[in-house]
Amino acid sequence: MTTLLIHAEQLGKTYRSGPGQELAALRGISFTVARSEFVAVMGPSGSGKSTLMNILGCLDVPSSGRYSLEGRDIGRMTGDQLAHLRNRYIGFVFQGFNLLPRMDLRDNVALPLLYAGIGRRERRRRAMAMLERVGLAGHAAHLPSQISGGQQQRVAIARALVTEPSLILADEPTGNLDTHTSGEIMGLLTGLNADQGITVVLVTHEPDIAHYARRLLRIVDGLIGFDGSVSEYFGEGATA
Amino acid sequence: MRATAIAGEALAAMGANRLRTFLTMLGMIIGVGAVILMLAIGQGAQAMVEDSIASMGANLFIVLSGSSTSGGQRMGFGSAPTLTLNDAQAMAELPEIQAVAPVTSNAAPLVYAGNNWSTQVNGTTPAYLEVRDWAVSGGAPFSAADVRSGARVLLLGQTVVNNLFGDEDPVGKTVRVKNSPFLVVGVLAAKGQSLDGRDQDDTVLVPVSTASRQLFGNQFPGMVRFIMVRAKSAEVMARAAVKLNDLLRQRHRIRDGQDDDFSVRDLTALAETAAGATRVMSMMLGAIASVSLVVGGIGIMNIMLVSVTERTREIGIRMAIGARRRDILLQFLLEAVLISLVGSLIGAAIGVAGAWAVARFAEMPVVVTLWSALLAFGVAAGVGIFFGYYPALKAADLRPIEALRFQ
Ligand SMILES: Nc1ncnc2c1ncn2[C@@H]1O[C@H](COP(=O)(O)OP(=O)(O)O)[C@@H](O)[C@H]1O
Numbered sequence: 001m002t003t004l005l006i007h008a009e010q011l012g013k014t015y016r017s018g019p020g021q022e023l024a025a026l027r028g029i030s031f032t033v034a035r036s037e038f039v040a041v042m043g044p045s046g047s048g049k050s051t052l053m054n055i056l057g058c059l060d061v062p063s064s065g066r067y068s069l070e071g072r073d074i075g076r077m078t079g080d081q082l083a084h085l086r087n088r089y090i091g092f093v094f095q096g097f098n099l100l101p102r103m104d105l106r107d108n109v110a111l112p113l114l115y116a117g118i119g120r121r122e123r124r125r126r127a128m129a130m131l132e133r134v135g136l137a138g139h140a141a142h143l144p145s146q147i148s149g150g151q152q153q154r155v156a157i158a159r160a161l162v163t164e165p166s167l168i169l170a171d172e173p174t175g176n177l178d179t180h181t182s183g184e185i186m187g188l189l190t191g192l193n194a195d196q197g198i199t200v201v202l203v204t205h206e207p208d209i210a211h212y213a214r215r216l217l218r219i220v221d222g223l224i225g226f227d228g229s230v231s232e233y234f235g236e237g238a239t240a
Numbered sequence: 241m242r243a244t245a246i247a248g249e250a251l252a253a254m255g256a257n258r259l260r261t262f263l264t265m266l267g268m269i270i271g272v273g274a275v276i277l278m279l280a281i282g283q284g285a286q287a288m289v290e291d292s293i294a295s296m297g298a299n300l301f302i303v304l305s306g307s308s309t310s311g312g313q314r315m316g317f318g319s320a321p322t323l324t325l326n327d328a329q330a331m332a333e334l335p336e337i338q339a340v341a342p343v344t345s346n347a348a349p350l351v352y353a354g355n356n357w358s359t360q361v362n363g364t365t366p367a368y369l370e371v372r373d374w375a376v377s378g379g380a381p382f383s384a385a386d387v388r389s390g391a392r393v394l395l396l397g398q399t400v401v402n403n404l405f406g407d408e409d410p411v412g413k414t415v416r417v418k419n420s421p422f423l424v425v426g427v428l429a430a431k432g433q434s435l436d437g438r439d440q441d442d443t444v445l446v447p448v449s450t451a452s453r454q455l456f457g458n459q460f461p462g463m464v465r466f467i468m469v470r471a472k473s474a475e476v477m478a479r480a481a482v483k484l485n486d487l488l489r490q491r492h493r494i495r496d497g498q499d500d501d502f503s504v505r506d507l508t509a510l511a512e513t514a515a516g517a518t519r520v521m522s523m524m525l526g527a528i529a530s531v532s533l534v535v536g537g538i539g540i541m542n543i544m545l546v547s548v549t550e551r552t553r554e555i556g557i558r559m560a561i562g563a564r565r566r567d568i569l570l571q572f573l574l575e576a577v578l579i580s581l582v583g584s585l586i587g588a589a590i591g592v593a594g595a596w597a598v599a600r601f602a603e604m605p606v607v608v609t610l611w612s613a614l615l616a617f618g619v620a621a622g623v624g625i626f627f628g629y630y631p632a633l634k635a636a637d638l639r640p641i642e643a644l645r646f647q
């Protein structure tokens with residue numbers, strides 16, 4: 001088992017923005033992420049952060065370059081293999097939570113296990129354990145619309161964790177939350193990283209949030225503008 | 241395991257939008273119900289016609305007095321009888337012919353113990369029963385000796401028995417026909433309706449000699465109204481028709497170029513035509529009803545397409561957490577198939593109930609066969625798969641990121 005989890009080489013992504021018009025959202029991004037790292041991704045709006053996250057999460061494919069996850073070349077994989085990766089190795093946390101509105105919280109959390117082929121009883125047991133972990137076991141039978149945004153994001157994290165993935169990708173997970181709730185969510189993610197060694201890559205606009213990470217990746221115009229420690233980036237290196 | 245879980249997801253989605261699920265089902269309910277009901281009515285009509293044909297007797301000719309057309313004008317049959325008992329005997333000699341029964345008939349009142357019943361009294365020979373494939377259910381038929389002697393004996397049809405005797409056994413009793421006493425020697429087995437809707441059991445058979453000499457007067461001695469002829473098999477029908485014609489022209493001394501003074505009709509062919517017509521009607525009913533099945537299927541496709549568009553984001557989320565293409569395909573396909581299966585189950589129940597109601601209240605014959613139910617059911621499942629496949633494919637072929645971005 002390699003310690004290298006993510007290996008991105010010259011990733012490029014071009015969108016067709018109109019007839020005959022192309023827009024390069026990523027223009028050659030190379031970096032690696034080792035197991036158990038906690039990386040914050042920052043950058044101006046429209047710089048390509050989400051595009052990068054979607055590629056890392058196997059939701060989208062790069063137009064050029066290579067991406068390997070756990071030593072496996074994503075470019076050579078079939079749709080079903082990618083679905084398998086998303087199911088077992090990656091947990092995605094979205095800014096907008098993306099829970100299924102007509103399903104109660106327990107079933108929302110259990111859903112990835114359904115696609116993993118786990119039996120119903122076991123699905124429910126593990127979903128309840130996850131809800132317990134994010135402090136929402138008492139709300140298992142509620143619908144997403146019946147709880148607050150911060151609680152929904154905790155449910156989304158429980159869902160991301162339920163298949164015990166090695167990588168959590170979070171695209172502005174606190175973007176819709178107030179400062180206090182954001183702190184709770186970040187506490188949860190840092191705990192997972194510290195206690196279980198789960199790798200976390202997280203996009204944020206806020207320096208406060210970025211400070212939970214050790215490493216910072218800054219994207220500017222589809223290129224890497226900075227790759228180093230958070231404290232270095234914020235000019236705090238001397239005081240540490 | 242995974243497939244059953246996905247079936248659960250499909251069921252949950254159906255349950256989450258009950259009104260829409262029901263409205264989508266309605267197309268299948270109506271379609272399957274209509275197919276089953278229409279097939280039941282069509283097959284009922286067919287069964288009735290086939291019963292009538294079977295009760296008429298097989299390979300049957302009727303030979304009537306008078307030509308079928310005369311100078312473009314129809315002659316009134318029977319007004320001037322031209323057929324004789326001897327004609328009947330001569331016909332029976334033909335090798336193609338199995339049995340021949342001359343018939344002379346008239347309406348007459350019957351009385352028994354204060355009960356009155358007017359019916360058609362047919363004077364004929366014992367061969368009539370063979371020609372018509374008719375059995376006696378009680379007593380025995382009258383004999384050739386009875387015909388020779390002009391005995392006052394009779395066979396009663398079931399309807400006449402019911403009206404004159406009720407539950408009493410008529411065999412051995414004396415009935416007055418036109419005030420003359422007749423001995424009941426037997427009862428005819430029930431036959432039901434004829435093709436033209438007459439009650440075949442409302443009849444009385446007496447020896448032909450007795451009828452013409454004692455009941456209906458002696459206007460044309462030795463003459464009969466019509467002769468019923470049974471050929472030996474279906475294969476010889478055509479040849480038998482020609483031979484009957486030739487024989488009668490010869491016996492009646494009709495020269496070449498002169499019109500027949502009789503007509504030979506193939507009753508079996510006429511009946512087959514009627515049966516063919518009901519078969520066609522039955523198929524048409526089924527075909528028309530099947531159109532509603534297709535319309536129901538298109539309804540499913542319509543709703544499923546809307547549903548896929550509406551749930552694009554949901555599909556994206558499912559894909560993001562690990563649903564494979566075939567998982568999404570299966571979920572939406574199952575949804576369509578379940579809708580059409582449940583719809584057709586309900587439709588089948590309604591169709592059978594409708595058929596029962598038609599039989600009960602409209603007093604029409606209906607036949608619900610297992611195969612018509614299975615057919616409707618199978619077609620419905622097929623329709624569900626066929627019309628559900630395209631929307632399901634559309635859902636499954638969504639790219640995860642595009643589905644997720646969908647607002
Ligand atoms: N599906 C798309 N089609 C066309 N252009 C897109 C699409 N997604 C993103 N873009 C463009 O690519 C660029 C990068 O977008 P994004 O990765 O979402 O940026 P960020 O997340 O850093 O704000 C933007 O200019 C955006 O408009």
Ligand SMILES: [Mg+2]
Nearest residue numbers: 049050051171
């Ligand atoms: Mg973004």
